[in-house]
Amino acid sequence: MHGIRYGHFDDDQKEYVITNPETPWPWINYLGNENFFSLISNTAGGYSFYKDAKFRRITRYRYNNVPIDNDGRAFYIVDDDTIWSPSWKPCRTKLDDYECRHGMNYTCITGLKNGVEASVLFFVPLHANCEIQKMHLVNHSNTKKHLKLFSFHEWCLWNAATDMENFQRNLSIGEVEVCGSTIYHKTEYRERRNHYAFYHVCELIKGFDTDREQFVGLYSEKSLPNAVRDGQSKNSIAHGWSPIASHQLEFDLDPGESRDIIFILGYVENKQNEKFIDADGNLSANDSLTSSINKQKANDMIESFNNVEKVDRAFAELKEYWDELLGKFVLDSGNKKLDRMINIWNQYQCMITFCMSRSASFFESGIGRGMGFRDSNQDLLGFVHQIPQRARQRILDIASTQFADGGCYHQYQPLTKRGNNDIGGGFNDDPCWLIFGTVAYIKETGDFDILHESVPFDNKPGTECTLLEHMSVSLNHVISNLGPHGLPLIGRADWNDCLNMNCFSNDPNESFQTTENNSVGSKAESLMIAGLFVVTAQSYVSLCEELSERHLELQNECKINLKKEVERIAQAVSDMKEAVMQYGWDGEWFLRAFDFNGRKVGSHENAEGKIFIESQGWCTMAQIGSSNGYCDKALDSVARLLECEHGIVLQNPAFTHYYIEYGEISSYPEGYKENAGIFCHNNPWIIIGEAMLGRGDDAWRHYTKILPSYVEEQNQHLHRIEPYVCCQMLAGKDSARPGEGKNSWLTGTAALMWHAATEHILGIKPDFNGIRIDPCLPKTMHEYTIRRKFRGATYTIHLHNQSGRTKGINRIEVDGKPIVGNLIRFEKGTHDVEVFM
Secondary structure (H helix, E strand, O other): OOOOOOEEEEOOOOEEEEOOOOOOOOOEEEEOOOOEEEEEEOOOEEEEEEOOOOOOEEEOOOOOOOOOOOOEOEEEEEEOOEEEOOOOOOOOOOOOEEEEEEOOOEEEEEEEEOOEEEEEEEEOOOOOOEEEEEEEEEEOOOOOEEEEEEEEEEEEEEOOOHHHOOHHHHOOOOEEEEEOOEEEEOOOOOOOOOEEEEEEEOOOOOEEEEEHHHHHOOOOEOOEOHHHHHOOOOOEOOEOOOEEEEEEEEEEEOOOOEEEEEEEEEEEEOOHHHOEEOOOOOEEOOOOOOOEEOOHHHHHHHHHOOOHHHHHHHHHHHHHHHHHHHOOEEEEOOOHHHHHHHHHHHHHHHHHHHHHOOOEOOOOEOOOOOEEHHHHHHHHHHHOOOOHHHHHHHHHHHHOOEOOOOOEOOEEOOOOOOEOOOOOOOEOOHHHHHHHHHHHHHHHHOOHHHHHOEEOOOOOOOOOEEHHHHHHHHHHHHHOOEOOOOOEEOEOEOOOOOOOOOOOOOOOOOOOOOOOOOOOOOOOEEHHHHHHHHHHHHHHHHHHHHHHHOOOOOOOOOOOOHHHHHHHHHHHHHHHHHHHHHHOEOOOOEOOEEOOOOOEEOOOOOOOOOEEHHHHHHHHHOOOOHHHOHHHHHHHHHHHHOEEOOEEOOEEOOOOOOOOOOHHHHHOOOOEOOEOOEEHHHHHHHHHHHHHOOOHHHHHHHHHHOOHHHHHHHOHHHHOOOOOOOEEEEOOOOOOOOOOEEEEOOOOHHHHHHHHHHHHHOOEEEEOOEEEEOOEOOOOOOEEEEEEEEOOEEEEEEEEOOOOOOEOOOEEEEOOEEEOOOEEEOOOOEEEEEEEO
């Protein structure tokens, strides 16, 4: 089994090509990047939603089903006595050939059976709230084919949570309407909703179904629905029960003949006073016996994509959009495995995490989590160079969920942009990440004006202050919540949401992270937050100093005195470093924390969990104790105790029983998730630390151990999840299957791997006044060329490292002229940069 391969990269097309439909886990892609989104697997499974996967779920999906991934887009082709699906599922009829191509916001799946080829292109057009499904049929046989084609979607009743719970209501509210070749899902439209969905085919149909039971059969399977088996739709209208959308088409194909069929899955919102239209064509807010739903926007959408030329044009626009996005940072290193990740897949994944945060994947239902405060801020590192204006708005949205004391909601819902009360706050690392993301944005864009934006607390009108003040109170939250060692109190948790040292849960019905914490009198302090505070506070100080140097006037309502602010925060940084040096050093590495009672966590004195990765990464990135050799010793300890074949495990030794004072982390079996799993998300912190110390070969080794293009080459079957994107977790060395992946796509790994590679290994660092060149390379990398678009200018950077140095710039020439230092000051235009190590 270990030698099985399921696909390969096609770099020229920016695609991953899957050639075996029975992948070890569904390998998915994302369609859409604005308001309408779809998840699609290599067998066309998945679902669609508008903005919010919880509150505006359009099609239904059942997670963890057996067999897996049975819900999604289904096409059934009836060719005499053979019934098959071009995506293999749901029929699972053996295909003569199969291929799935996942590209940039599109997927094309092709199946061949008995001489008939069916290829379906799935994509969401730019600026449109619909999914296009363009089927291309070809008869490669020598005989005429009479084919029947059935489409199938199952509607979700909008709220994905209640859709799976409130059956006494749900099985009575389904409402549909059929108008020509369009099936409308209008459940609850006449009540409180102003939105409906539709499924259209740009053909005359032979039949339709909108009632699941009549199409599939109560005791039948989606692999062979009753209507498909019988070769005839039932023309059913769903009244209550479970609404679906299915079209029946029939046509003949001569040998060599082809045919294109366009399906459109769309979403429409109407204004409250324009929901209905009466027999005279008047718009109204009220339903009546003579009125119908206002279909104008649906008709307009259909008109926009109702032929092949329009669809092909929309698809070309989508590809041009992605070529432009990915053209902002292009690497030519001579290493195809590195280039494909930097130029294509890493940037693409960062854009998907921008859209989704941690809300909707095949490991995240889209119901329980919204946009994370910490998650969205750190993800900025990966997409700010691509879409700076949308990054700007994201920062303001995040800051609006902060509290006046600097704390914040841990998550917010993308539809309302309001904090998620179900989770609440109290994760004490969260505030620092606002500074992390905002400074990265300003360095990329030079947009200091964002600091003057008026932003409310908790989205409450009348509480507004400048974004700069939000950043100040973020640091105040840490400074005001220090423990007995002068280190930050951990609160509900820090970055490791499963290290719950104030929870003390012995009730299996409780949630570790949302149950009320017993923090009164707690001495639980975090060394990870200490390092994070130093890094972000120093960047904030640099920002304030830059504001002073530029003589940028703060608005009158801003209460910050820049000189006093710099002095205040610099002193807090100095105090924090001293506290870490005095209390946080364990001799060979940094402690992880102190628990509720003030006992050491992550110390050689502990029986288990002697060393953790987080504090080694952040304290090293903060360069705490570097002059005393602490950082080198800490990273040496990481290599000795935490590194394994597949990456760096989170802690060692793994916990072998439940520690109530540590919480969820010790509830996992050894080697999984936070209990000594390889949490890929935090491996880049070590990579960055190694680069800052000039240890290029070590940084490169850690980087390539979890880089998808390197991992997929070794063993696709063991890794299981998509070989083209980073995952959150790999099973650690203590597990039953070391190297097995879980939780792919929506992970901070994507942005941090991008940040580690582009800014710290390749050394292309945006700065307030330009681009700083400061690489840390493996000895085997002798040159590279990078085309970097920056604030409208284009820099072509050619680095020479013939002697195989790992660190240190000898000289830099910009447009043929040498410069002093390694900062290339921003100038508009096109520039050639020669860098010599």
